[in-house]
Amino acid sequence: MSDSVRSDSAILTVLGAGAWGTVLANLATRNGYQVRLWSRHGVLSLKDAIADASLIVSAVSIKGVTDVAEQLRECAIAPSAIFVSATKGLDPMTLRTPSQIWQASFPHHPVVVLSGPNLSKEIDQGLPAATVVASTDLTAAAAVQRVFACDRFRVYTNPDPVGTELGGTLKNVIAIAVGVCDGLNLGTNAKAALITRALTEMIRVGTHLGAEAETFFGLSGLGDLLATCNSSLSRNYQVGYGLAQGKSLAHVLNEIQGTAEGVNTANVLVELAHQHQIAVPVSYQVYLLLNNKITPVQAVEALMERDLKPEQFNRF
Known part of the structure; x- marks a missing residue:
């Protein structure tokens, strides 16, 4: 399968021409790959964009993944094509992750998750960064690794796509x-x-x-968490900061450029946690705050006043 992804002949399609999709397209282009960048508002049709593509990279927002996947099912996909999911979030309708949506739509194709501490503006400036490509198909993961790895962008493989994807998704709420x-x-x-x-x-x-x-102690977990929680470039961080300044959620979202996926993720995560009976005290307070049920100060007080307990890792 990796033989079909070579710089001298491979066609790569990136779905989503936002900041992240553009960065990924540029990385592959610099490595000598033929890249097609598709967006809903572009002149290139989806059918033409993925024609003969050996690698299809999805960088569309979570709300658009299902629709794009359904459209792609009507198109001719190369039999050996690898799908790469570079979207972070949870689908509000099905509670599924992006890669789960892609795998369900294309069960006979390998799906690779790409996630890590990757602020697109820094990578676009040529600053060094690292990421993870994860899949149960290690051959496919290695092929994707070679497509994007360069002297400024180090790419690691991982056999845990679930953990890799959830790390990048859950940290947005945090x-x-x-x-x-x-x-x-x-x-x-x-x-x-x-x-x-x-x-x-x-x-x-x-x-x-x-x-x-x-996996959560690696780049796609702790690494992404630290990057997103320590940079004003993070749109999710900007949402929390703005709310703490007394601004409304609508006002903050209007100020920032791009989508703050943590807002949608918080709502879906709380529903998912409720179904599975998983305790998510920090995320729950974020959920209440985003839905205007508590103030920022009340959210902090609620966390500080929780019952006392041991810290042991195995007891959570």
Whole structure:
């Protein structure tokens, strides 16, 4: 399968011409691949965009994944094509991850998850970064690794797509909480405690849903969490910070450029956690805040006033 993804002949299609999709397209182009960049508002049809493509990279928002996947089912897909999911989020209708949507739509094709501490503006500036490509098909993962790896973008493979994807998805909710923490000037101690306990929460959710705990200590878990929670470039962080300044959610979302996936993810995650009876105290407070049920200060108080308990990893 990896033989079909070579720079001298391979055609790569990137679905989604936003900041992240454009960055991925540029990385592959610099490595010598023929790249087609598709968007809903472009002149290139979806059918023409994926014709003979050996790699189809999805960088559309989570709300558009199902629709694009359904449209692609009507198109001719190369038999050896690999799908790469670079979207972070949870589908509000099915509660599925993006890669689960792609795998259900194309069960005979390998699906690779690409996720990591990747702020698109920094990568676009040529600053060094690293990411993870994960799949149960290690040959496909290795092929994708070669497509994007370069001297400024280090790519690691991983056999745990569930953990890799959930790490990149769940951290967006936590970034909103950390934005609130900084917006309220609660200090470094509070921020460190919040991020640490949030990582435990992410592991709890992930392992319950079939992920490996170790994955969350890697680039797509802790790495992505730290990047998103410590940069004003993060749209999710900006949401929390703005709410802490007393702005409405609608006002904050109108100010930021792009989509803050953590807003949708918080709502879906709480529903998912309720169905599976998983405790998500940090994410639940973010959910209440986003739905205007509590104030930022009340969210902090609720977390600080929880019952006392041991910290042991195996008890959560």
